[in-house]
Amino acid sequence: xxxxxxxxxxxxxxxxxxxxxxxxxxxxxxxxxxxxxxxxxxxxxxxxxxxxxxxxxxxxxxxxxxxxxxxxxxxxxxxxxxxxxxxxxxxxxxxxxxxxxxxxxxxxxxxxxxxxxxxxxxxxxxxxxxxxxxxxxxxxxxxxxxxxxxxxxxxxxxxxxxxxxxxxxxxxxxxxxxxxxxxxxxxxxxxxxxxxxxxxxxxxxxxxxxxxxxxxxxxxxxxxxxxxxxxxxxxxxxxxxxxxxxxxxxxxxxxxxxxxxxxxxxxxxxxxxxxxxxxxxxxxxxxxxxxxxxxxxxxxxxxxxxxxxxxxxxxxxxxxxxxxxxxxxxxxxxxxxxxxxxxxxxxxxxxxxxxxxxxxxxxxxxxxxxxxxxxxxxxxxxxxxxxxxxxxxxxxxxxxxxxxxxxxxxxxxxxxxxxxxxxxxxxxxxxxx
Amino acid sequence: xxxxxxxxxxxxxxxxxxxxxxxxxxxxxxxxxxxxxxxxxxxxxxxxxxxxxxxxxxxxxxxxxxxxxxxxxxxxxxxxxxxxxxxxxxxxxxxxxxxxxxxxxxxxxxxxxxxxxxxxxxxxxxxxxx
Numbered sequence: 296x297x298x299x300x301x302x303x304x305x306x307x308x309x310x311x312x313x314x315x316x317x318x319x320x321x322x323x324x325x326x327x328x329x330x331x332x333x334x335x336x337x338x339x340x341x342x343x344x345x346x347x348x349x350x351x352x353x354x355x356x357x358x359x360x361x362x363x364x365x366x367x368x369x370x371x372x373x374x375x376x377x378x379x380x381x382x383x384x385x386x387x388x389x390x391x392x393x394x395x396x397x398x399x400x401x402x403x404x405x406x407x408x409x410x411x412x413x414x415x416x417x418x419x420x421x422x423x424x425x426x427x428x429x430x431x432x433x434x435x436x437x438x439x440x441x442x443x444x445x446x447x448x449x450x451x452x453x454x455x456x457x458x459x460x461x462x463x464x465x466x467x468x469x470x471x472x473x474x475x476x477x478x479x480x481x482x483x484x485x486x487x488x489x490x491x492x493x494x495x496x497x498x499x500x501x502x503x504x505x506x507x508x509x510x511x512x513x514x515x516x517x518x519x520x521x522x523x524x525x526x527x528x529x530x531x532x533x534x535x536x537x538x539x540x541x542x543x544x545x546x547x548x549x550x551x552x553x554x555x556x557x558x559x560x561x562x563x564x565x566x567x568x569x570x571x572x573x574x575x576x577x578x579x580x581x582x583x584x585x586x587x588x589x590x591x592x593x594x595x596x597x598x599x600x601x602x603x604x605x606x607x608x609x610x611x612x613x614x615x616x617x618x619x620x621x622x623x624x625x626x627x628x629x630x631x632x633x634x635x636x637x638x639x640x641x642x643x644x645x646x647x648x649x650x651x652x653x654x655x656x657x658x659x660x661x662x663x664x665x666x667x668x669x670x671x672x673x674x675x676x677x678x679x680x681x682x683x684x685x686x687x688x689x690x691x692x693x694x695x696x697x698x699x700x701x702x703x704x705x706x707x708x709x710x711x712x713x714x715x716x717x718x719x720x721x722x723x724x725x726x727x728x
Numbered sequence: 729x730x731x732x733x734x735x736x737x738x739x740x741x742x743x744x745x746x747x748x749x750x751x752x753x754x755x756x757x758x759x760x761x762x763x764x765x766x767x768x769x770x771x772x773x774x775x776x777x778x779x780x781x782x783x784x785x786x787x788x789x790x791x792x793x794x795x796x797x798x799x800x801x802x803x804x805x806x807x808x809x810x811x812x813x814x815x816x817x818x819x820x821x822x823x824x825x826x827x828x829x830x831x832x833x834x835x836x837x838x839x840x841x842x843x844x845x846x847x848x849x850x851x852x853x854x855x856x857x858x
Contacts, residue, residue, distance in 0.1 A: 331739070335746035339747055339748075340746065410823040448739075480802060481734060484739075552736070553829040615819075616823055641808050643825070645815075646785065648812065649852060652855070663748060665853075
């Protein structure tokens with residue numbers, strides 16, 4: 296029996312680094328300090344994971360050797376004119392780096408799941424900048440915490456206790472020293488932990504943010520209510536924000552998934568900019584997968600662009616709406632796909648997912664999924680932070696090196712190794728043609 | 729009845745997927761329409777009964793679940809292949825589809841039941857027949 300301490304969790308963007316995991320005979324038997332979501336992952340994945348590659352031949356799925364699967368995967372990718380390399384948010388930064396080289400070699404597009412989560416927030420930051428910080432600063436200093444369009448008690452279960460409202464920091468004793476506001480169209484479980492819920496009419500975040508900007512500038516609101524919120528309540532919130540010592544807005548996909556998308560986030564960042572004329576205020580996205588932030592970091596330092604990077608011209612191009620995965624698939628432009636650490640068949644609108652299912656598809660993923668049922672080649676890989684090591688970026692952009700706790704199954708290797716092998720094979724095939 | 733649909737992560741969906749996407753837990757957590765008691769009364773359905781939800785982009789049968797929080801007129805489906813039968817692919821030049829805050833029509837569907845993942849994949853996706 297081995298007890299691993301200070302284990303970094305590879306579930307959500309919180310990347311909690313205090314887990315205590317007990318392993319015995321190659322199995323995880325205990326997971327201390329893990330949230331219930333992470334506990335399910337750590338204790339269930341070995342029962343549900345895939346062990347051997349599967350390829351589809353004449354419409355029939357059958358198990359294959361790793362060599363046969365890699366060979367078929369390389370043939371599919373090398374034969375494509377404009378492949379999409381998509382996913383990446385649940386793998387290591389080292390694997391993403393190899394994936395970018397593969398995309399360049401293939402003249403394809405590499406996009407991460409951020410294009411369907413916080414991509415619009417990144418586009419907003421291009422437009423108006425960003426005033427942000429690390430989670431440690433929030434824990435030590437924040438006295439006003441606003442969760443906007445997110446549900447941390449269900450999606451980022453330890454965010455409040457480790458980094459924000461309920462945490463004890465250098466200058467804050469804990470919950471009693473902090474005011475917590477929830478802004479959402481739903482009255483979710485998270486609002487029970489807040490001092491106040493401000494419930495907006497669906498799709499009216501942009502209007503509400505701009506009303507708040509007016510109130511912060513001490514300008515009169517002519518309307519009686521905005522987004523279903525009475526003007527007096529907006530003015531009260533504005534006063535609370537102006538009079539705090541250190542405030543932060545944590546925003547979720549409630550802002551990026553609804554009407555307004557990038558403009559909602561641009562307005563929220565502008566609100567924070569206005570507030571910094573009066574006090575200290577910051578903003579941070581609640582990133583979902585454990586290394587979705589890493590996909591943007593690695594693509595930016597490798598290509599200059601954070602996601603949706605197109606190499607078809609021989610150099611990197613970036614134009615969300617044109618080079619982003621859902622748009623490319625909906626228009627039927629890609630002729631093959633490599634999916635890594637993601638399940639786009641389940642998580643994309645079905646018209647885009649249907650187009651994906653119609654083209655040859657290679658999948659690197661440890662567990663069975665909707666995408667796995669349709670992949671021409673499915674190669675199960677080692678799980679980062681459990682079966683292999685790798686660098687991930689926490690939601691605030693702090694890089695963390697994860698630990699290996701147990702050995703992966705015989706035929707399951709880290710994404711980095713599988714992608715490096717695929718890259719060599721693709722180079723060989725393209726060199727020969 | 730007409731309602732505003734929000735799709736997103738839920739605790740049951742997050743836990744359900746860790747039991748495997750092909751598991752009964754995943755279907756039980758995702759193939760669900762969460763609505764208030766008031767909305768259920770308006771629609772004439774009880775928790776556990778089937779409802780058909782239709783958007784301009786598709787239609788899907790789900791199991792009705794009563795929510796604890798009051799937000800009448802707003803219904804919720806956990807992220808997954810069932811929810812995405814209803815979402816549209818248009819991104820408005822941002823790369824981001826519209827996952828939250830659009831109108832849907834809900835009807836009782838007493839003679840239908842939610843499909844499982846394999847059935848959805850078989851019916852909705854797959855290579856073109858040559």
